[in-house]
Amino acid sequence: MIFRFLRQWQNKRALKSKEYIKLFEPYFGDELVVLDTETTGLNPKKDEIISIGAVIIRDDKIRISNSFECFLKPSGNINHESIKIHHIRECDLVNAVEPEEAIKQLLDFIGNRPIVGYYISFDHKIISRYTKKIIGSRLPNPTVELSSMYYKRYRKSSSYEFVDLKFDTIMNGLGLPFLGKHDALNDAIMSAMIYLKLKSMPEYKGAFS
Numbered sequence: 001m002i003f004r005f006l007r008q009w010q011n012k013r014a015l016k017s018k019e020y021i022k023l024f025e026p027y028f029g030d031e032l033v034v035l036d037t038e039t040t041g042l043n044p045k046k047d048e049i050i051s052i053g054a055v056i057i058r059d060d061k062i063r064i065s066n067s068f069e070c071f072l073k074p075s076g077n078i079n080h081e082s083i084k085i086h087h088i089r090e091c092d093l094v095n096a097v098e099p100e101e102a103i104k105q106l107l108d109f110i111g112n113r114p115i116v117g118y119y120i121s122f123d124h125k126i127i128s129r130y131t132k133k134i135i136g137s138r139l140p141n142p143t144v145e146l147s148s149m150y151y152k153r154y155r156k157s158s159s160y161e162f163v164d165l166k167f168d169t170i171m172n173g174l175g176l177p178f179l180g181k182h183d184a185l186n187d188a189i190m191s192a193m194i195y196l197k198l199k200s201m202p203e204y205k206g207a208f209s
Contacts, residue, residue: 008140016136020107024140027112032057032144034116034195036187037123038086040078044125048074049099050088052106052127053184055192057116060199062192068109069185071096086182103130116144118167118191146170146191149198170194 012024035054041047054068071088073096083089097105106127117123120143128138147165154163154173171178171190174197179186 011137011140014132014136016134020135020137023107023110023112023137025112027114029113030058031113032116032195033110033113033141034062034188034192035110035120035123036117036184036191037126038088038182038184039126040074040082042122044122044129047126048072049102049126049130050074050078050093050096051086051184052102053186053188054106054109055185055188056113057192057195060196062189062196064189067185067188068106070102070105072099072102073097099130100134103127103134107131107135110141112141114142114144115139116146116191116195118146118170118187118194120145144195146194146198149195153198153201174198 008024012021015021033054034057035052037049037053038051039047039049049072051072052068052070056063056066058066071093073093078088078090078093115124124139124143131137131139147170150170150173151163151165155161167190168178171194174194176190176193176197179190
């Protein structure tokens with residue numbers, strides 16, 4: 001708790017503009033932002049975001065009409081191996097937005113709401129690399145990790161027993177329908193479905209995560 005407070009204090013002091021001080025304000029509402037990114041690779045220290053999708057959960061409903069989707073211009077050519085995963089080609093990014101503008105739009109959409117996601121630490125780290133450059137601070141929003149929620153629900157009596165935390169396994173295990181995969185907005189919507197399904201189970205009654 002103390003470490004988090006100090007880190008937030010340092011991030012707040014590093015802000016380049018007071019416009020973003022609102023990101024650090026405590027959130028007392030009932031909305032969550034479910035977020036996903038598609039990237040050029042799996043290294044948050046050097047790879048780039050090429051697509052961001054996010055959707056709002058309010059009153060235990062996914063507000064599809066209140067969603068965010070943006071494609072970002074990469075600084076160079078996209079690795080062919082990553083194209084096999086996210087299916088986003090260079091020709092698909094002709095009308096993509098400059099990264100700085102995209103991140104500012106994302107921050108406006110998220111505000112100070114908590115963020116939910118599948119392995120959200122990766123998305124948080126790679127987005128924070130951009131926000132640190134653009135606004136001077138890492139993304140300060142609290143996060144909820146779906147794989148941890150699923151593990152808590154499905155772990156067995158022995159702590160040594162394996163629980164498969166792959167996204168497909170979680171979706172199948174919860175009996176949820178698949179949308180088009182490796183599309184940032186669709187992945188965000190599916191992640192929202194996972195959150196709501198897990199949250200409705202007895203282990204999470206009255207709990208945020």
